[in-house]
Amino acid sequence: MPEKNRSLEPKVEEFKSAKEGNIPRSIEEFTPEEWARLKEVGIEPDASREGEFFQADARVVHCRSIPEGLELLPVTEALEKYDWLSDYWWKSVSADKDEYTKATAEDLDDGYFIRVLPGYRLVYPVQTCLYIRTPGVVQKVHNIVIVEEGAELNLITACTTHPGVRSSFHIGVSEFYVKRNAKLTFTMIHNWADETHVRPRTGVIVEEGGTYISTYVTLHQVATIQTMPDCRLVGPGAKATFGSVVAAPKGSYLDLGARVSLEAPETRAEIISRSVSYGGESLARGHLIGKAPEVKAHLECQGLMLSDEGAIKAIPQLDAYYSNVEMSHEAAVGKVAQEEIEYLMARGLSEEEATSLIVQGFLNVRIEGLPEELQKRIDKAIELAREGL
Amino acid sequence: MVKEPLLEIQDLWVEVEGKEVLKGVSLTIPKGETHALFGRNGSGKTTLLMTIMGFPTYKVRHGKIIFKGEDITHLPPFERARRGIGIMFQRPPTIRGVKLREMLKLCAKENGIKIEELAREFGFEGFLERDVNRGFSGGELKKSELLQLLIQDPDLVLLDEPESGVDMENIQVVGRMIRKLLQKDTHRPRTKSGLIITHTGFILQFVPADLGYVMMDGTIYCQGNPQEIFEGIQKHGYEECVSCLKRIEA
Numbered sequence: 001m002p003e004k005n006r007s008l009e010p011k012v013e014e015f016k017s018a019k020e021g022n023i024p025r026s027i028e029e030f031t032p033e034e035w036a037r038l039k040e041v042g043i044e045p046d047a048s049r050e051g052e053f054f055q056a057d058a059r060v061v062h063c064r065s066i067p068e069g070l071e072l073l074p075v076t077e078a079l080e081k082y083d084w085l086s087d088y089w090w091k092s093v094s095a096d097k098d099e100y101t102k103a104t105a106e107d108l109d110d111g112y113f114i115r116v117l118p119g120y121r122l123v124y125p126v127q128t129c130l131y132i133r134t135p136g137v138v139q140k141v142h143n144i145v146i147v148e149e150g151a152e153l154n155l156i157t158a159c160t161t162h163p164g165v166r167s168s169f170h171i172g173v174s175e176f177y178v179k180r181n182a183k184l185t186f187t188m189i190h191n192w193a194d195e196t197h198v199r200p201r202t203g204v205i206v207e208e209g210g211t212y213i214s215t216y217v218t219l220h221q222v223a224t225i226q227t228m229p230d231c232r233l234v235g236p237g238a239k240a241t242f243g244s245v246v247a248a249p250k251g252s253y254l255d256l257g258a259r260v261s262l263e264a265p266e267t268r269a270e271i272i273s274r275s276v277s278y279g280g281e282s283l284a285r286g287h288l289i290g291k292a293p294e295v296k297a298h299l300e301c302q303g304l305m306l307s308d309e310g311a312i313k314a315i316p317q318l319d320a321y322y323s324n325v326e327m328s329h330e331a332a333v334g335k336v337a338q339e340e341i342e343y344l345m346a347r348g349l350s351e352e353e354a355t356s357l358i359v360q361g362f363l364n365v366r367i368e369g370l371p372e373e374l375q376k377r378i379d380k381a382i383e384l385a386r387e388g389l
Numbered sequence: 390m391v392k393e394p395l396l397e398i399q400d401l402w403v404e405v406e407g408k409e410v411l412k413g414v415s416l417t418i419p420k421g422e423t424h425a426l427f428g429r430n431g432s433g434k435t436t437l438l439m440t441i442m443g444f445p446t447y448k449v450r451h452g453k454i455i456f457k458g459e460d461i462t463h464l465p466p467f468e469r470a471r472r473g474i475g476i477m478f479q480r481p482p483t484i485r486g487v488k489l490r491e492m493l494k495l496c497a498k499e500n501g502i503k504i505e506e507l508a509r510e511f512g513f514e515g516f517l518e519r520d521v522n523r524g525f526s527g528g529e530l531k532k533s534e535l536l537q538l539l540i541q542d543p544d545l546v547l548l549d550e551p552e553s554g555v556d557m558e559n560i561q562v563v564g565r566m567i568r569k570l571l572q573k574d575t576h577r578p579r580t581k582s583g584l585i586i587t588h589t590g591f592i593l594q595f596v597p598a599d600l601g602y603v604m605m606d607g608t609i610y611c612q613g614n615p616q617e618i619f620e621g622i623q624k625h626g627y628e629e630c631v632s633c634l635k636r637i638e639a
Contacts (some may be wrong), residue, residue, distance in 0.1 A: 006514070339482045342444050346478075347496045348470035349543060361486030361520070 008224050008253055010197035015138035015169045019093050019109065021057030023133060033163050035131075038113075040384060041158035041191045042377045044302045051114070051126040056133045058109035064101075069120030069151070070259055071113070078113035085113075088144055092175045092203025092387060094229070095206040100199045102172045104140040111173070114155065121152035123201035125373060130172065130293035132161040132196070138169040139185040146172070146183040154185045154371050160192065166269025167195040167223075178210040180235065185213045187374045189381050192222040194251060199232055200227040208264070215374070216256065218383050219363075220248040221280070228285060233260065242286075243272045245363050245378065250279030257285025257315070262295040262325075269297040273314075278306040287317040290325040299329035304336060304362050306355070331359065392419035394455075395582045396545055397440070401452035403433075412434045412607040413452070418545070421570050421579035425593060425615045426586045429530050429627055435479070437604070438547045441584070442476045443469050454544070462546035469572045475543030477534045479550055484521040490534060492521045496541040496638055507539055511562055527554030528563070535566040548585040552592045564595025571596060576639040603627065 024030065030038075043054075051072040054062035067070035079085055095105040112128050130140050144359060147153050161168055170192070178184045206212050218225060231240045242258035260269040271286040286299040303312035314331035336358050344354035363382050366375070396418040403411035418424050428434050433554060440447040441454060444465040454462045461469055484492065493504045508514040513532050516525070522533055531551060538546060548567065555563050572579045573596060593615060601615030605627060611618065614623050 063484050245469065263533075323486075335484065340484055342466060343478065344484070344492075344495075345466040346470055346476050347492070347537060348441055348498065349495060350467050351465070354467075355489060361484055364486030371392050 003030040010169050011370050012138055014029060014138050018058040018137045018139040019045060021134035021137055023056045023059040023061060027054055027062045029046055037160055041160045041189050046215050048124045049127050050124045052113045052123045054127040055110060055381040056131045057137055057139055060110055067122060069117045070122060071115040073113045075111040075113040075144060077311060088175060092205050093173055093201050097201060102199050104142055104171055104173050105220045108142055111141045112153045113144045115146045116148060116151040116153045119150045120146040125156045130159045132165055132168045132170060135165045135291045136167055140144040140171045143171040146177045147179060148182045149179045150181045152183045157296060159190045161196055165257045168193060169197045172200045176204040178206040179210050181206045181209040183211040185371060188214045189385055190218040191220050193319040194221040197223050198225040202229035202371045204229060204231040206233050206238040206240060209237045212240045214242045215378060216244040217378055221249040221252050221380060225255045225285060228259055231260045233262050234264055236264045238264060238265050239268045241270045243365055245365060246275040246282055247275040248280030248282040252280035254383060259287040261289045262297060263289060263291045265292050265294045267295050269298045272365055273301045274363050275312055276306060276359055277312050278305045278308040278311040283313045285315045288327055290322060291323050293322040296326045301331040303333035395420045397455040399453045402450040404448045404450050405436060405438055408533060410607050414609055416583060416609060418582050420582060422599040423563040423583040425598035425601045426584060426604055426632050427601060427618060427622060432604045433607040435549055438476060438549050441547055442466050460589060469482060473544035475538045475541050476540060476547040478549060481530060481534055482520050483523045487520055487521050489521050493537060493540045496537050504540060508536060511566055515530060528556055528559030531555055531563050538570055542628050544581060545581045548583060550586050550588055552589060567596045568595060
């Protein structure tokens, strides 16, 4: 465990309320520098989308849903509109989990509500963006996503800060409900400021035959991120994949993982983590719990150390409670192979170019079932980050 | 007419991990010529190629490598590649997550060579979207290497046993690729040169060489008509070949 110090354990009370932020009424009023920053995480005003949600500090500045079958609302509105939402509110994440969930339960700064009606398979992604615009604020959001029976949703969340923001704090509670034979692909691309703390608190419940695919990408300096989504596969044949693509520059402390509880027969889970440290610290956790017979689960952590500063720690855990389960893990940490660098140098690449290409390749993990557009976005993020390596 | 030298190696002494491997190698490859290097395993053939490419494990203790009139003895590999030297690896590593197409684009820099067209010419277009060398068979590795070289378009090509691990079906394609690389099918004066290590001599059926060398214990013992040298080795083995030449020298 890291030595406890203030910088690794942000305190909610040390930040200003996100409600104090002076936010324009519409995204059209954002400055060109802001747009440049938003573009880095893939926010393009004219892209093909089924829906868009944009929250700056505590204010929802843009919310639009196009197709039939998709409901997209600020979560505060959804709570007023639907009584039944209480069946989902704090049901996969406990409000008492820790000080951050408690703070969010006490004083909410909105969030998104997304529901895809039964049988609707959305072609284009739904884009959400949680944006911190004012220095020194804590943004506490609570998101609910419900993909009803037989429906499909590709959700991309991009999170970033205003170019003028360094210190800030983001707490994001997300509850995802994937119903029978539904599919949710959730891709999160983060690009926070160097003194930002991030505490996602995620719960996922997947029913019979449902699929949940999560990909988390963070490639730029950030103060701390700590997250360990809890995913329960409660119906037979449910599947979950968690992929993370992580770079830890100097000054970053990243503690990322996932816990999947396989609670029904023939459920499947996979956790894949790729992390690169160039001076920062990256912890890759994975915890797979086989609570039913005939489950299959695999965990893979691979790390690349690019300097003698920083650290990579792979912490896999497997728990089995039945004899006929198939659970495995593999973890490897190393440096860039000299042989590969020399090979590329013989083709005319300088040592730096060769190293950055190898790192890019290493991070280029293919998540099975990930839609092409999402994969492209991840590739783009890695390519952009490579230029900064 | 004396041909313009492309590569000149002068009294080269090379150490690998503290062990002296090359002990005074000298040779000259003129522009447009292909030379073949014969020798037993461990005689220093691969070390010579690796040293010409400039890999840091191969430490030059004495002597010079001159390429296009410039002393390149202490340049890093990528500087040599950019000046026009290319090497085919015997056991190339896998570059995970990097597609062959992407690698070829980097090899090409801005020389305008059409990747798609070349790949199709040698039946290799199906590999462009695969990770570089990942899960490739022996023959596929050679084709991947040669395709990279064709795109890179070097003036001097270093080939380390291009026929090893290639089945009969693929050797024809590998031969064709090397012929193209060394402009063997052109009627105009050749500008490309090559240095080929061959253990079996088999590749010379496809790619004729202008001059052959026998390397033993880190030095070049003999040079001459590559076909004759190879036949001599086949008939009498390396010892005979060497003693014969020693007699001539005496």
